[in-house]
Amino acid sequence: MHDLTLAELSAALYRGETTSEELTRHFLARIERLDSGLNSFVTVTAERALDQARAADAARRRGEAGPLSGIPLAHKDIFCTEGVKTSCGSKMLDSFISPYDATVVERLRAAGMVMLGKTNMDEFAMGSSSETSFYGPVRNPWDRERVPGGSSGGSACAVAARLAPAATGTDTGGSIRQPAALCGVTGIKPTYGRVSRYGMVAFASSLDQGGPITQTAEDAALMLNAMSGFDARDSTSAQRPDEDYTVGLDAALTGLRIGLPKEFFDAGLDPGVARVIEAAIKELEALGARVIEVELPNTHLSIPVYYVVAPAECSSNLARFDGVRYGYRCAAPADLHDLYCRTRGEGFGAEVKRRIMIGTYALSAGYYDAYYLKAQQIRRLIRDDYRRAFERVDVIMGPTSPSVAFKLGEKTGDPITMYLSDIYTISVNLAGLPGISIPAGFAEGLPVGLQLIGEHFGEARLLNIAHRYQQVTDWHRRTPPGID
């Protein structure tokens, strides 16, 4: 039952072959049995889930069920959930019970989905390995000595280990796509502004975007249908009509122009990963696509630009965690200054503090022009690179990550190496474009992700290509050993 996709579960529920309560109990039992070795959940909301499941079953009996009604999911612990701890993987929010629901949470609940719990993540979404969590590292279900990627590592791990049929994630520089790639699942980062950020704890506001992590592209389309759309509570939310992402899934790929940026196939790319990507491209050519080489000449600047813009925004976004109103507060502060220093010194982990310091520095008087302003200028160049490329191609493809999942602790001592694992994903956030990662094969027995990058609001096209690819391949149906 846990191997079924959302679409299949939806059909099973529709035909009365199972109930939401049964499904929910099944997944709760799997979490109970398997998650101690994976650490993908921070909080499991079993009772609430069963209540929601029974309510979904009752709604179905009244004839009020939609395609996602009664299907369980997990939320990344960055989304505020009313009455449930929303920790963001940090000691700072270990005691924070959100008094409100994020828009994404609200919409998926309105669609009838059942929340199993909240998934583990890099602290405040800062990381590429899910090792910086206050709740300990998440493990890759394919090899527990390896990381699942990050920051949405808990969500990707939970879907890969079939602890949840779907999960939400957020992606600021690759945090949906990279863990999806490393865990062998499908993850889409929509266009900036497509999914409301209201209630999503902010890391870097101009880059953050929520999206689903699922087994298949079709499931991602179903989830996105419910998650996306204009939200008056988010001023950066796009005022566009809602789309049905499932409608064009089956469209033929004949004549599709695939752009391959040569910068994505440089010396930093693991040869095993490169072979998988080349094979995937061949598969798409067989479906009627045509390959064109394109240039994204400023790609090498995306990491330095990102590590100015994202820390700058985070240094300001995380200022609210001051021990005054909620969350962690140091014991017996001597005065206000001591309250601030110790609360933040004790409440934040090393990576978060590193980025707050980088960002504070970048915004400081005398450095602003050289760092923040310059970074914004280069960000425009990166966007222009993509615009030019999209004049010639329909979609850009390449690897999601330069390597397969690395070992726990392998990169924690060297932040730069860690940052480089997002080399192919970061520029997509800087340009505000949609990107999807889908399972495309294995290298050294570990999953490899193929990344597809689309034009602004081109999610439907990405899902269509991914879906067609998944109809002729079965990488997305492979499951890690030892999860049954």
Added chain:
Amino acid sequence: MTDKGWEPVIGLEIHAQLATQSKIFSGAPTAYGAPPNTQACAVDLGLPGVLPVLNREAVRMAVRFGLAIEARVSRRSVFARKNYFYPDLPKGYQISQYELPIVAAGHTEITLEDGGTKRVGITRAHLEEDAGKSLHEDFHGMSGIDLNRAGTPLLEIVSEPDLRSAKEAVTYMRKIHTLVRYLGICDGNMQEGSFRCDANVSVRKTGEARLGTRAEVKNLNSFRFVERAICHEIERQIALLEAGGTVVLETRLYDPDRDETRPMREKEEANDYRYFPDPDLLPLVLSEDFIEAQRADLPELPDAKRQRFIAQYGLPAYDAAVLCASRELADFYEGAVAASGGQAKPCANWVMVEVLGALNREAKEIGQCPISPTMLGGLVRRITDGTISGKIAKEVFEAMWQGEGDADAVIEARGLKQISDEGAIAALIDEVLRDNPTQVAQYRQGKEQVLAFFVGHVMKKSRGKANPQRLNALLRERLGAG
């Protein structure tokens, strides 16, 4: 102040709280005086994940102000974050405008004491959110935080350093105060902090072109404090410079109890605000249509109204200025004139002396005046048509103030109708003359002063109702004839 060859240079930063129903970036109400933290929603509390949404009404108000001071209203302005830590600043930053404010390069004219005018430049006016309040009493060594005020919309109005004395500064501040109330964008309530200012003060040798080092004086929430704080600061700086010292660029607080300014603690000051554009808010883009709709909707502004009062009603400049001090007062006056049948100057006198006097006596605003403009106009009408004398009219006014009805009702009920009938007045005169033969003789010997004695007695007999002009004429006639 400009003694000993020193010239003060002053610029004001006025904070006007915009009179919106809800906050600038959230839907929480802005009403004053609610119990602590009852008017702060998730957004105002800076909870994780919340986002700001700009209040359209605040934008409309800022645009109206910009148009009223003939400023450049920015077609594109940008909200920026001003980052600093303080317990009553929930997000750790204040959303304000920095490089691209909504209003830039405006001006207004003030009337100086000598009757001349002066143009004061307004560098910019920008939208921002207010912080909450820290409460240091009643918390036993701790501080309480009230976030009701957090997120209240403010328009910060920054003048050029065009002001040259404390008096000019106050005149300018009053002018802006009048303007924002005319525009209906601020209630101007200074006790509640809806209208307050910081003053940038420096001095330089008369004739010197370069500006001296300035100090910023904060915490000025009354016209009187502005004047006293600036005076004090000017004197302090002159004394310092004359003693061979130098003025330090710093922020000072005005303490009204001790009538002095003193430096704020270093800690509160030493901030690098790390301004950067707020990524949660898109640049604010205004269409021509929106701006033109605001322009079309502007009320008559104080300067224009004053000019019109002088031209249309033939009022002296002083009267026009007093009557145009607020839109409500000007409307009251115009209502009275209409009801009086066009008695412009008498109405002006009645409003300025009796109405304002009575309001002042009872510490009331014009909006709380128990006499309506129509009632006052009716009273003036009864004076002009001779029904009552000006003296009786004051009695009628008091009765109207006490709620005894309009002028006609009071005159009727109290029997105050003026006696204009010559026969009746003549009968009273004859009676008085008969009773006072000595005085009649004195008058006839040329002692004209006794005329007042007769007038007084006749008035007394008429209980004040005799028409004074008729009385005078008849009295002279009778005495002459005798």
